[in-house]
Amino acid sequence: MRAETFRAVAEAVRAGEPVVVASVVESDGSAPLGADMVLRPDAAPEGSFGQGDLDAAVARDALGALDAGRSTTRHYGPRGEARGQAVAVFLDVYAPPPEMVVIGAVDFTAALVDAAKLLGYRVTVCDPRPVFATPRRFPRADEVVAAWPDRFLEERGGRLGPRDAVCVLTHDHKFDVPALLAALRTGAGYVGAMGSRRTHAERVERLREAGVDEAGLGRLMAPIGLDIGARTPQETAIAICAEIIACRTGASGRSLRELDGPIHKAVAPA
Amino acid sequence: MRDVLDEVDRWLSAGQAVALARVVAVEGSGPRDPGATMAVSAEGEVAGSVSGGCVEGAVVQEAMGVLAEGRPRLCTFGYSDEQAFAVGLTCGGTIRVFIEPLTP
Numbered sequence: 001m002r003a004e005t006f007r008a009v010a011e012a013v014r015a016g017e018p019v020v021v022a023s024v025v026e027s028d029g030s031a032p033l034g035a036d037m038v039l040r041p042d043a044a045p046e047g048s049f050g051q052g053d054l055d056a057a058v059a060r061d062a063l064g065a066l067d068a069g070r071s072t073t074r075h076y077g078p079r080g081e082a083r084g085q086a087v088a089v090f091l092d093v094y095a096p097p098p099e100m101v102v103i104g105a106v107d108f109t110a111a112l113v114d115a116a117k118l119l120g121y122r123v124t125v126c127d128p129r130p131v132f133a134t135p136r137r138f139p140r141a142d143e144v145v146a147a148w149p150d151r152f153l154e155e156r157g158g159r160l161g162p163r164d165a166v167c168v169l170t171h172d173h174k175f176d177v178p179a180l181l182a183a184l185r186t187g188a189g190y191v192g193a194m195g196s197r198r199t200h201a202e203r204v205e206r207l208r209e210a211g212v213d214e215a216g217l218g219r220l221m222a223p224i225g226l227d228i229g230a231r232t233p234q235e236t237a238i239a240i241c242a243e244i245i246a247c248r249t250g251a252s253g254r255s256l257r258e259l260d261g262p263i264h265k266a267v268a269p270a
Numbered sequence: 271m272r273d274v275l276d277e278v279d280r281w282l283s284a285g286q287a288v289a290l291a292r293v294v295a296v297e298g299s300g301p302r303d304p305g306a307t308m309a310v311s312a313e314g315e316v317a318g319s320v321s322g323g324c325v326e327g328a329v330v331q332e333a334m335g336v337l338a339e340g341r342p343r344l345c346t347f348g349y350s351d352e353q354a355f356a357v358g359l360t361c362g363g364t365i366r367v368f369i370e371p372l373t374p
Contacts, residue, residue, distance in 0.1 A: 010275045024295050025368040034342035034370045053345050071305035090294040221305035
């Protein structure tokens with residue numbers, strides 16, 4: 001890899017910008033082994049494998065891999081023919097970090113922020129009370145916003161997608177019903193809400209009255225978290241993050257020793 | 271490469287040669303997804319990983335070879351290639367690791 005390519009990736013990753021490095025990892029001589037290209041959305045490719053059609057095919061597939069958020073190897077013919085045997089190109093995808101929005105600056109929030117940072121999320125804490133919504137209380141949060149959660153989610157929720165999460169920790173109907181209404185209108189892959197079963201039963205009624213249908217209620221992960229007996233804020237943060245991972249992967253959340261089959265499931269090709 | 275950016279920067283600033291080893295394909299049960307990266311400096315310092323620790327030693331050796339030759343190589347580690355490769359993955363999968371020098 002060219003040092004220049006390495007630096008381009010480092011800059012993009014640190015700035016949270018998307019980038020793909022395409023590298024020739026096998027070649028019959030049609031393209032130089034180890035050659036690389038740097039691809040970004042809405043920008044001209046940097047570098048070349050020496051054959052225009054191959055470059056174009058790789059650039060197209062690189063942006064597809066970026067959308068899927070998954071690094072993968074593709075095979076091409078000498079002129080970029082799909083599934084050829086001449087050249088194997090590794091598409092190394094650097095998607096921006098997934099986002100987590102934590103609604104409520106409560107005592108569980110700081111631990112959840114720390115756990116989410118460990119998992120690589122960009123984390124925003126939102127609470128309408130300026131006394132509680134301070135960066136000093138959540139030093140590891142990327143952003144702390146003193147605003148009404150429903151308004152915040154209406155303004156900023158449009159960019160949330162399948163990799164992103166909204167965790168509502170307020171467990172107060174006054175805050176969390178409007179916040180959940182707004183959260184369920186986003187494309188966030190995970191929407192969870194804290195609260196006892198009784199709190200949740202009441203919340204479900206209020207959400208129904210506000211017009212949330214069964215599909216919307218079915219998306220809502222509440223009471224939030226996996227059943228691991230968590231009590232402290234730190235343990236609860238682990239229970240929530242474990243549930244977020246299990247939702248994304250579709251795994252059971254049970255102990256591996258109670259299950260059969262491979263531990264690392266094969267990822268379906270993008 | 272996310273996990274190795276700072277270390278590799280440091281090695282490059284110190285004028286050290288660096289090899290990058292990236293997982294480019296995983297078949298069956300593999301511990302890390304494609305893109306997992308390990309970097310090796312000419313002085314034998316290591317950052318990052320490509321598996322759960324099963325093949326890292328072998329990758330360092332290959333990386334040293336790559337730095338000496340100045341040419342990339344694609345290595346396969348796994349269960350299904352027991353005879354060709356002394357080092358395997360205990361999880362029963364196969365990983366392909368592309369190892370290359372960082373060139374100025």
